[in-house]
Amino acid sequence: MKAAVLTAPHHLAVVDDLPEPVAGPGDVVVALEGLGVCGSDLSLHDGHRAVPGTPWVVGHEAFGRIVSVGPAVTGHEVGRRVVVEPNYACLECADCRRGRTSACARRAIVGMNSPGLLAERFAVPAAYAHVVPEELAPEDLAAFEPFVVARTAVRRSEITKGERALVLGAGAQGLLLSQSLLARGIEPVMIELHPGRLARAVELGATAARADDHGFLWLYETTGVAQALEAAVARLAAGATITLVGLDAAPLPLTMEQVVRGLYTIRGSLIYDHPHDFRAALDDVIAERVRPSVALTNRYAFEDAPRAFAEARRQPGKTWIEGPR
Ligand SMILES: [Zn+2]
Ligand SMILES: [Zn+2]
Known part of the structure; x- marks a missing residue:
């Protein structure tokens, strides 16, 4: 399976030998359709932020289509399009119980302390894969998380x-x-x-x-x-x-x-709280109150991910990368 991995600062490579993800009981496996490149991804790429290990799959602002569903998952079906909420809170600590999941000390921060999503397929806890209507533009999903x-x-x-x-x-x-x-x-x-x-x-x-x-x-x-x-x-x-x-x-x-x-x-204000902020923002986009795509300027093919990262800081707006075809 293809993925974009960081092997050293400034060294991003597209490889095709990554193992296939397996859906855990509560997970869905998603085929990537697009991913927005964020400032935090670039800090990692440039070596300003350490990676837990190499090779490291980068990226977190992802959307795609469900290709398999874990046995304990309800309400998610194969073929549906989802946008990922890339911060998985523990939902058990005092901050989580107060509704401030953004402050969760045990939060999995995708692409930073938990493997990223710039891969052909990836597993996500179903609660963090928000089903979106088909008619939403890919560009609005690529800039949805920010x-x-x-x-x-x-x-x-x-x-x-x-x-x-x-x-x-x-x-x-x-x-x-x-x-x-x-x-x-x-x-x-x-x-x-x-x-x-x-x-x-x-x-x-x-x-x-x-x-x-x-x-x-x-x-x-x-x-x-x-x-x-x-x-x-x-x-x-x-x-x-x-x-x-x-x-x-x-x-x-x-x-x-x-x-x-x-x-x-x-x-x-750090990120967002699970799950209501993602859902409320989705309502805004579905009702066409906001078009997140206005923040985007450049689109790259999956194979050009290394160039997308290398050039992102010089672009006036946000860069996004399409899923592999
Ligand atoms: Zn981001
Ligand atoms: Zn927590």
Whole structure:
């Protein structure tokens, strides 16, 4: 069976000798139809994040078709198309029982601490393979998982209809977050230094922030550069909620005094919680409130996966890879 495996940093290869996956009692085996390449996959590829062992199958934003079903599975049939929720929580720890599966310390993070999905076929726990209607475009499924991340940040912020929100960064996550805000009747006001990316965000319905735009009650950070917050915080009104989606090990560039005097709420948002965030996001896409495909720019054939990874950082939007034919 074919798979794209990492053998060393920057060395991704398509091999055809991987063993066939076997569906455990609660699993389904899925034939890959497409997979989105994510920043975290690229960190692994570039050696900024360690792999548990080599060769390592990469990738996690996958969709495909069920080809076999484990004996304990109900509600999943061979031939149905599914999109994978690539974080398998234990569902037993205190965080999971509180509904915060994103904080589960025993979470299997597909492609990172658990083998990835850029393979001809792979096994997934059935509860994490969400059946989708046939009519959804492959492109919307290829960018679906990062859309769920964006939508969950919006949900957790508790923003309401009719508001204006400042969004930092018009990369894939910033674009998807803006789409999620627009779907809720909220105006995204974008701060983005790259003119091409800003133009794309505006084309998709966001407003470019003017130098004198101030008084925001809502701020979403998607760049992953803590320093970017400094100027944005100066635009906030008292009582603002700051939702952080990007990850940066650097401390925040704001003081305790600024937070206290500004009456700010700072909220972190990591991925999504099982299973309701995936289902709710799917409802948005089925109802055509959002098209996650807007974040994509480049498509590659499966055999070109090494080139897709090598070129992804230079592309303006997200890269995705089609399943083998
Ligand atoms: Zn991802
Ligand atoms: Zn857990």
